[in-house]
Amino acid sequence: MLTAMKIKGFRPTASVYRKADINGLYLTIYPNGNKKWEFRFLSPIHNKRRSLRVGDAQFLSLSNARNEVLRLNQLLSQGIDPIEQKKIEELNIQQQAQAQYQLDNRITFAQLYHEFGVFCSSSFGGGEPRWMPYTQQKHDERFTNHVLPFIGGMPVEEITEDDITNLLLAIQARGTLSIRDKVKQVLVAIFQYAFDKKYCQKNVMKLGSRSIG
Numbered sequence: 001m002l003t004a005m006k007i008k009g010f011r012p013t014a015s016v017y018r019k020a021d022i023n024g025l026y027l028t029i030y031p032n033g034n035k036k037w038e039f040r041f042l043s044p045i046h047n048k049r050r051s052l053r054v055g056d057a058q059f060l061s062l063s064n065a066r067n068e069v070l071r072l073n074q075l076l077s078q079g080i081d082p083i084e085q086k087k088i089e090e091l092n093i094q095q096q097a098q099a100q101y102q103l104d105n106r107i108t109f110a111q112l113y114h115e116f117g118v119f120c121s122s123s124f125g126g127g128e129p130r131w132m133p134y135t136q137q138k139h140d141e142r143f144t145n146h147v148l149p150f151i152g153g154m155p156v157e158e159i160t161e162d163d164i165t166n167l168l169l170a171i172q173a174r175g176t177l178s179i180r181d182k183v184k185q186v187l188v189a190i191f192q193y194a195f196d197k198k199y200c201q202k203n204v205m206k207l208g209s210r211s212i213g
Helices: 004-009 062-077 082-104 109-120 133-146 161-173 177-196
Strands: 017-020 025-029 035-042 049-056
Touching: 025 062, 035 062, 049 062, 049 082, 062 082, 109 133, 109 177, 133 161, 133 177, 161 177
Parallel strands: none
Antiparallel strands: 017 025, 025 035, 035 049
16 A cells, blocks of 8 residues: 555656555556556456556645545446546537537627628639629628628527528518529528538528529
């Protein structure tokens, strides 16, 4: 059984060596002087000896390392391999972080329209931009009057086929059919751009609103 005094007295050698404590806890001493806590156990899943790094002895005390090993042994008593459990926990943390990132960085339709407008009005490789200034101005007028007040504040990912259909029907109901068609044409391009940029999981303009216009 290890003690704080013994741990402090272990000196590095030319090769790695271990000192056993209790319940599968080991202290591993490396040639560079680093001391790491390690849990060695028989996997209930793979039926072979495995090793799991518990922590750095410089920052994790003997008592805390023992407490962690007690927790890991409880997993073993339930037929759970601590290494596999750690992989699951790390994957869950990664997925939660990614989900939170996507939630925090959702782009609204107004932001998307602005970004798409910058993209279309930019010149690439010396060629002419997709939207010349006059074209951009006309699109801005249509979207400012007929689109942004209705869906501008919505996250792009949350916009549905019904939202687009209702938007186009509202423009159509005002008798501005040419504006409806021009808006729809730009919406097709915008949502394809959003889909390609992974701002949304599906292109709503490919799924809905086909019967309009």
